[in-house]
Amino acid sequence: PSTLAPNVFLIEESRTNFFLRIQEFGTSWIIFGTTTLTENTSVAPDGTTTGDNIVFTSASAGIYQIVTGAALTTYTFSVWIKSSSSTQVRIVINTNLSDPTVQSVAVTSGWQRVSISKTTAVGKTSVTAQIQDDGSGNTQFDIWGAQLEAGAFATSYIPTTTTALTRQADAASMTGTNFSSWYNASEGTIYSEGSVAALGINLGNVAISDNTTDNRMIIRGAASGGTNSVSIGAASGVTQWNLQYSSQTTANTKFALAYKANDIAFNRNGETVVTDTSATIPVVNRMNIGAGAIASTEILNGYIRRISYYPTRLTNAQLQALTL
Numbered sequence: 001p002s003t004l005a006p007n008v009f010l011i012e013e014s015r016t017n018f019f020l021r022i023q024e025f026g027t028s029w030i031i032f033g034t035t036t037l038t039e040n041t042s043v044a045p046d047g048t049t050t051g052d053n054i055v056f057t058s059a060s061a062g063i064y065q066i067v068t069g070a071a072l073t074t075y076t077f078s079v080w081i082k083s084s085s086s087t088q089v090r091i092v093i094n095t096n097l098s099d100p101t102v103q104s105v106a107v108t109s110g111w112q113r114v115s116i117s118k119t120t121a122v123g124k125t126s127v128t129a130q131i132q133d134d135g136s137g138n139t140q141f142d143i144w145g146a147q148l149e150a151g152a153f154a155t156s157y158i159p160t161t162t163t164a165l166t167r168q169a170d171a172a173s174m175t176g177t178n179f180s181s182w183y184n185a186s187e188g189t190i191y192s193e194g195s196v197a198a199l200g201i202n203l204g205n206v207a208i209s210d211n212t213t214d215n216r217m218i219i220r221g222a223a224s225g226g227t228n229s230v231s232i233g234a235a236s237g238v239t240q241w242n243l244q245y246s247s248q249t250t251a252n253t254k255f256a257l258a259y260k261a262n263d264i265a266f267n268r269n270g271e272t273v274v275t276d277t278s279a280t281i282p283v284v285n286r287m288n289i290g291a292g293a294i295a296s297t298e299i300l301n302g303y304i305r306r307i308s309y310y311p312t313r314l315t316n317a318q319l320q321a322l323t324l
Contacts, residue, residue, distance in 0.1 A: 008306070010156065010197075011290025013299040014169040015149045017158035018067045019129075022146045023050045025063060029146075033061030033133065044144040045080055045111045046157075054131070056139040062090075062132035067148060067164075069095070069127040071120050076147075077129035078115035078154035083107040083141040088134040091116050095124035104134065107141050115154040153198035155301070169299055172289040179286050183208070184311035186281070187260035191308040191322055194290075195252045196223045197301050204298035205255060206307055207288040215282035216293035219257055219266075221249035231257050231266040233279060240264075241276035252305065254323040260313040270324035273316040 021028035023044070026037045034057045042051035054063065069075060077093045087107050093116050094100035101118045120127065129148055133139045145157050158167050192205040201222040209216035214237040222228040229245035243266040258265040264276040289307065292298030314322070 006305075009172070009290070009304040011170045011172065011300040011302065011304060012155050012167070012197075013151075013301055014167060015151060015155045015158065016164055016166040017160050018069070018127075018148045018164045019065055019146050020160055020162060020164065022160050023052075023144065025052045025054070025143060025146075029063040029065050031063050034058035035061045035063065037063070042082075042142045046145075051142045051144045053142050054140070056133035057137060059133055059135050059137040061137070061139075062130050064092075064128055064130040065146070065148075066097075066126055066128040069120060069125055070150075071122055071124050073150055074117055074119040074152045075127050076115055076117040076149055076151055076154050078113055079131065079146040080111050080113050080144040081105065081107055081141055082109060082111045084109060085140065087139050087141060089139060089141060090130075090132040090134055092130040092132060093118045094128050094130075095120045096126050097128060099124075111144070113145075113154065117152055153200075153301070155198075169296060170290065171295050172291070173286050173295050174289075175286040182309060182311070183284075183287075185283070187311075187313040189256060189258040189310040189312065189314040189319070190217070190219065191306070191310075192219050192255045192304070193252065193306040194300065194304040195302050196221060196249060197303065199224045200301055201228075202292065202298045203300050203302065204288065204290060204292040205300060205304070207291060207293045208284050208286070209288065209293035210283065210285050211288075211294055213293045215284055217257065217259060217282065217284070218293055219255045220292065220298060221253060221255075223248055229253070229255070229268050231255075231264075233259070233264065233282065235280040235282035240279040240282070243274040243276060245271065245274070256314070256319040256323050258313045258316075258319055263313060265316050265319055267316075267319040267323050270320045273319055275316070
């Protein structure tokens with residue numbers, strides 16, 4: 001919204017926001033220390049006048065909300081925050097009101113979303129998120145859109161009122177004649193361009209499959225751990241190719257996969273093309289976007305900017321030029 005540059009198509013896994021009344025901090029949050037909270041004083045990131053103003057005038061001041069959670073689970077607390085003056089606040093997440101994880105946040109004049117994560121220990125079944133004074137006893141800022149979700153990173157905003165709410169996983173597939181009308185079973189080239197929004201592995205950019213892993217042609221990346229940019233092909237449950245780049249992919253990344261019997265090529269960002277010269281092309285019936293061979297798996301948690309399809313096996317040089 002700040003630049004009007006299109007992110008295009010956001011694909012995310014299912015998440016639940018456990019916090020209640022996340023635009024009403026005076027109603028849903030417990031206040032401690034010397035704190036003044038005034039609701040609906042500023043224009044929030046969604047364009048509504050629902051941003052709340054908070055003033056801490058003691059070093060021990062803060063606000064918090066506590067919810068029932070589960071042991072051995074990673075939770076992420078996120079909130080939008082801004083200030084007209086240079087300041088810092090502390091965001092805190094703890095379990096059973098103990099063992100806090102603390103992060104100091106430099107607050108800017110524009111809205112920014114900050115987050116902090118913590119994994120609960122054995123026997124820890126409640127989660128508390130706090131926003132605290134930085135220790136100066138003189139902190140003022142605006143706040144909006146708090147979220148507590150089970151997961152190692154924050155996903156897009158899920159508004160709540162009196163109950164926790166769940167956003168279902170995004171699912172985007174082309175099936176039936178919407179797929180068969182353009183797909184060439186003997187040869188073709190798939191181009192995908194997108195960004196990973198958060199840490200993760202096996203993040204599907206695009207998959208052409210029969211909605212099983214037995215017959216698939218996939219392009220996927222990762223933002224943490226292991227081999228990160230991969231194209232895998234399988235036919236009748238037998239792997240036909242496994243072409244890889246070893247570095248991680250978090251920024252906008254361009255992929256191209258060209259397929260033809262015994263003539264597979266995979267490219268990323270104009271790098272050296274990797275190939276396989278012994279491969280059977282699977283029989284498929286759909287394209288899953290921002291997911292793996294099975295539509296509900298390997299959710300991208302990121303943005304798809306563009307997908308293109310060419311009903312011919314482009315040359316290796318063309319693949320490099322396409323992904324530069």
